Amino acid sequence: MKIAYLTCVYPPYPGGIGFAAQSMAQEMAKRGHEAHVFTPKASPHQSKLGAGQAGVSLHELRPWLRFGNAAFLPQLLWKLRDFDVIHLLYPFYGAAELLPLIKKISRAKIIAHHTMDAAAAGFLGRIFALHAQFIMPRIFNCADTAITLSEDFFIASRLAGAYQNFENAPPIEFMPHGVDTDLFRPSTEQEIPNPKAQIPIILFVGGLDSAHYFKGVYVLLAALRILQWGGVLFRCLIVGDGNLREEYEKQARAEVAFQNSQSPTLRGYRITI
Numbered sequence: 331m332k333i334a335y336l337t338c339v340y341p342p343y344p345g346g347i348g349f350a351a352q353s354m355a356q357e358m359a360k361r362g363h364e365a366h367v368f369t370p371k372a373s374p375h376q377s378k379l380g381a382g383q384a385g386v387s388l389h390e391l392r393p394w395l396r397f398g399n400a401a402f403l404p405q406l407l408w409k410l411r412d413f414d415v416i417h418l419l420y421p422f423y424g425a426a427e428l429l430p431l432i433k434k435i436s437r438a439k440i441i442a443h444h445t446m447d448a449a450a451a452g453f454l455g456r457i458f459a460l461h462a463q464f465i466m467p468r469i470f471n472c473a474d475t476a477i478t479l480s481e482d483f484f485i486a487s488r489l490a491g492a493y494q495n496f497e498n499a500p501p502i503e504f505m506p507h508g509v510d511t512d513l514f515r516p517s518t519e520q521e522i523p524n525p526k527a528q529i530p531i532i533l534f535v536g537g538l539d540s541a542h543y544f545k546g547v548y549v550l551l552a553a554l555r556i557l558q559w560g561g562v563l564f565r566c567l568i569v570g571d572g573n574l575r576e577e578y579e580k581q582a583r584a585e586v587a588f589q590n591s592q593s594p595t596l597r598g599y600r601i602t603i
Contacts, residue, residue: 331414332364334438336406338399338422340369340388344537344570347419347445350507352386354417359385368409370401393424399541400424407431413438421448423461426469433472442473444489449544462488467496476502532566539572551581
């Protein structure tokens with residue numbers, strides 16, 4: 331089969347959507363399929379996109395309009411005519427809205443893959459909410475199949491509300507992301523000396539930029555204060571980078587300073603970013 335993956339970002343840009351697209355395309359290529367990834371050309375402030383790996387063709391399209399990770403790519407209308415499967419990783423503002431038109435001119439089966447609800451503060455957050463209410467239903471309603479991570483995730487997402495407005499809702503599959511268990515696995519006691527003596531670690535891994543504001547790092551940092559009030563000893567390790575890193579570091583220092591001033595006898599409250 332000839333498969334097209336549509337993603338708003340692609341490695342080395344930090345973001346789960348891009349890495350998911352890369353991994354799925356690589357796995358399909360290993361299985362003998364012709365895998366193509368379509369993504370916006372990296373903007374000047376981003377790192378240059380990586381090359382297509384091991385049988386994967388990477389197509390960097392120049393956006394007609396761009397705002398953050400949103401990119402208007404009308405080129406998709408004629409570039410996707412000759413595919414068997416089109417796999418959209420949503421949200422991809424500027425491309426996802428073209429899906430109803432692509433459906434009419436392409437012979438491909440369309441998969442709409444809901445990976446997350448976009449969120450932001452202020453005016454942009456209201457735009458996201460309006461998009462989910464009025465435009466998302468049209469995008470997913472034209473798909474042959476919809477995918478999301480789990481039933482619980484679906485129920486809590488805006489997609490569940492959109493499904494209520496579907497006249498002929500496509501079947502939905504609940505499909506967690508795959509994990510390379512050779513790379514990601516629990517450590518053994520031999521690899522960690524005296525594991526019972528270790529202070530518990532709270533680990534967060536994710537982008538620390540405006541595009542990943544919805545991850546709620548600021549909520550995590552504020553919530554750690556509650557643990558400290560309860561006398562819990564811990565270490566919080568935040569792994570990532572982005573334009574909001576400095577702001578989060580300031581908040582972390584403020585939380586630690588506050589706790590030390592309130593409960594100087596309680597230690598073990600440590601945050602590393």
